[in-house]
Structure formats: structure tokens, C-alpha cells
Amino acid sequence: MEVAFHWIEQGYRVRTVLRICGVPRSTYYYRLQHPEPRQPAGKGRPVPGFSYDKTGSQVNDVRITTWLRRLIQGPDGAFGYRKLTVLLRRKHGLLINKKKVYRLCKSLNLLAPQREKTNAVPRKVANNRVVTGPNQLWQMDIKYGYVAGQRRHFFLASVIDVFDRKIVAYHRGSTCRTPEILQTVQKALGARKISQHEASLVIRTDNGPQFVSKAFYAYCEQAGLEHERIPPRTPNKNAFIESFHSILERECYQRHCFESTEEAFTEVDRFIRYYNTVRIHGSLNDWPPQEYLRMVQAKLLSPKTIAL
Secondary structure (H helix, E strand, O other): OHHHHHHHHOOOOHHHHHHHHOOOHHHHHHHHHOOOOOOOOOOOOOOOOEEEEOOOOEEEHHHHHHHHHHHHHOOOOOOOHHHHHHHHHHHHOEEOOHHHHHHHHHHOOOOOOOOOOOOOOOOOEOOOOEEOOOOOEEEEEEEEEEEOOOOEEEEEEEEEEOOOOOEEEEEEEOOOOHHHHHHHHHHHHHHOOOOOOOOOOEEEEOOOOOOOOHHHHHHHHHHOOEEEEOOOOOHHHHHHHHHHHHHHHHHOHHHOOOOOHHHHHHHHHHHHHHHHHOOOEHHHOOEOHHHHHHHHHOOOOOOOOEEO
């Protein structure tokens, strides 16, 4: 139809253009008398100007805005657009979604200003670093596992040393909150015999709620640990722990169908021991992490410098 209008506007005969385009004359002349409003490009479909109620009747936007003003002035005036949507549905039987209520409230200037987001703890963004030895940079993250026999998930929080790729400490359980994360970090420090303020150790994590908590921040300050967090949507900055989780998924989780959490925990324990002591790592001259660290400390191998 639009093509026919274009050619007719160029001066061609109406009858000829309609016959070539296959458009009935009645349709053409109806469109001339009732032109459709043209929406600007990228603006979407036109706003209908009404909504339906439960009986199927149309309720125009003028009446809806009147109801909104009454709700705002009444005892429910402290509610936002989402709860106002619920009230319109319950009190007036409207079939309306929160997006339209938001648009109407915005046109009436009824929206409260957005609250400013504040970070509970200071955030230090992960920097590019050069790792030349153990206990310089640790990465920590959380991974889910699934127990098919009980239809529930479990958590695995792991700490990996970027230099030797060893899982220094880990926690597996049905929950993984800040206290479990702190216990895992304490376990890792004990495993490497690192006392408070003994060495400048950096722990790199993502922005999970356990890692942005005040308790985790206070513990790192007390223990003399430098905690840095990767920017959102940049898992490559936590690549070493992400790589371990990928190996764990491929070589452990996908090879077993766990019937109980006890079976899952036993298998996870076995795999991490295997990963640390037996499984060869291509970037460690084909040595397991534990053996690689031993040989480097015994000066049997030249350590590799890692830039990230």
C-alpha cells in the first residue's frame, strides 16, 4: 500500500498503479479519507489512550489518571508505581501493567526521585599485576553444584593461587554466606602459614554480596590483606579461578549424577586433591600445582612470570 501511495504521489495514474500493485480502489480511497498516524522511526506503536477492565470495557487514560491522583492523595500516597498498579487492578478492576502506570505517573510528575546508590564499603578495582611468586595474588569465587537425587544445589567457594594454580582452601556446603567465606580465607592463610601483616597479599574477587559485605572488608583490613574487585561483566580479570571452575564442571560435575550431598562433597574433595597433586597443568611445564611449587622452591625449575 505504501508503494502505491509513493508512485501516485510521483504523478502516475491512480488506476494503473492500483492495478499493478494489486490494491483495491476501495482500500485506496478509504485510506485517503482515514489516514493512519505515522509514527516517527524508532518510536514504536502509537499509544492507544485507553485500557481494558475485567468486563472488557475500555477505560480511557483520563479516568485512569483521575484514579491515580486520588490514590496519591489518599492513604496509599506513599506507594510507588508498582504498588499503584496493584491498587488499580484491585479497586477498579483494570487490566493494566506497571509500565503503563509508570508512564502515566511520569506524565503527571508523580514519581518520587530515585534513591542514590551508595557503596557500603570502599571499592578497589582490580589492577594489572605481575606475579613472580606464590602468595602474591589469590583469586576467589563461588560455583554452584547440583544434587539430582535431592533436587537441590550446593555451593563451592575456592581460593586459588595465581602463581602455582593450587586450590589453597575451599568451602563446600548447602549455604555460602560471609562467615563461610571468612573461614575459607582463614583456612587458606593457615595452609600457607601466613600471619597477619606478614606479606602483601592481594585477594581478587567479583562483586558478590559475600565479598562486598562490611564483615569481609573489616576482616581484610584487620588481616592486612588487599582486597580488590573486578569490574562488572569482566570475568576475564578473574580468569584463573574461572578456569578452575570450568575444569571442575567438565571433569567432575558432568561425569557424575549426585544422589546426595554427602556423595557430592566426597567427590568434590577427591577431585580437588587430584587437581592439586596429580593432574598435570600445561602452563606449569606439565606438572601438578603442588609439585610445581615444590620444584620452584627447590630451584629445580625457573618460575614463570605471570602478567595479568
